Amino acid sequence: SYVLTQPPSVSVAPGKTARISCGGDIIGVKSVHWYQQRPGQAPVLVISYDTDRPSGIPERFSSSKSGNTATLSITTVEAGDEADYYCQVWDSDIDHVVFGGGTKLTVL
Amino acid sequence: QVQLVQSGTEVKKPGSSVKVSCKASGDTFSGYGIIWVRQAPGQGLEWMGGIIPMFDTTHSAQDFRGRVTFTADESTDIGYVELSSLTSGDTAVYYCARSSVRGTTFQAGDSWGQGTLVTVSS
Numbered sequence: 035s036y037v038l039t040q041p042p043s044v045s046v047a048p049g050k051t052a053r054i055s056c057g058g059d060i061i062g063v064k065s066v067h068w069y070q071q072r073p074g075q076a077p078v079l080v081i082s083y084d085t086d087r088p089s090g091i092p093e094r095f096s097s098s099k100s101g102n103t104a105t106l107s108i109t110t111v112e113a114g115d116e117a118d119y120y121c122q123v124w125d126s127d128i129d130h131v132v133f134g135g136g137t138k139l140t141v142l
Numbered sequence: 143q144v145q146l147v148q149s150g151t152e153v154k155k156p157g158s159s160v161k162v163s164c165k166a167s168g169d170t171f172s173g174y175g176i177i178w179v180r181q182a183p184g185q186g187l188e189w190m191g192g193i194i195p196m197f198d199t200t201h202s203a204q205d206f207r208g209r210v211t212f213t214a215d216e217s218t219d220i221g222y223v224e225l226s227s228l229t230s231g232d233t234a235v236y237y238c239a240r241s242s243v244r245g246t247t248f249q250a251g252d253s254w255g256q257g258t259l260v261t262v263s264s
Binding site for chain 1: 187204244251252256
């Protein structure tokens with residue numbers, strides 16, 4: 035089955051840029067969606083269809099793809115960005131939503 | 143802006159079934175799918191499956207096939223998931239989300255319910 039690979043953790047100082055990777059076979063041809071989940075809360079969509087930012091999501095959040103990797107970037111990181119982040123695609127081979135394992139972002 | 147409100151905490155015995163509901167307000171499920179995702183304590187997100195009411199289409203994750211049912215009542219904008227043959231391994235928070243669709247595929251979950259804790263214990 036299709037696998038999305040994320041680093042378990044990323045740490046960044048306030049004001050710096052955080053980059054969270056999501057690796058998967060031929061991810062370039064799939065639409066990638068990203069979610070933020072703060073402790074004890076439901077996930078929130080922060081990027082859809084590779085690059086679209088839903089209403090209310092700051093411009094500091096963006097995403098890109100290169101080769102077999104998608105990357106979520108968060109510029110000028112704030113303490114409030116500390117959360118788990120998940121990437122997600124649709125696997126058309128088995129008609130299945132696939133989530134990455136999640137990355138815990140720590141703001142130092 | 144749609145809001146999804148889920149039914150309350152459930153405590154179930156092993157071998158029993160649970161049914162969780164998800165009601166949309168402020169907007170509808172029309173033109174969207176409803177997906178169900180669960181999260182065991184300290185773990186990541188696990189997709190269970192979902193339903194696209196306008197096509198009367200369901201998809202289920204392989205791990206749940208045979209014991210999960212997804213339904214939706216379009217007249218009341220409520221979605222349901224029912225999981226049977228419960229074990230302690232099904233103890234988790236269960237989330238619904240409204241999902242954009244592309245044809246009969248699920249894409250982005252743009253709004254999520256608050257989550258329903260299901261505890262399976264003898």
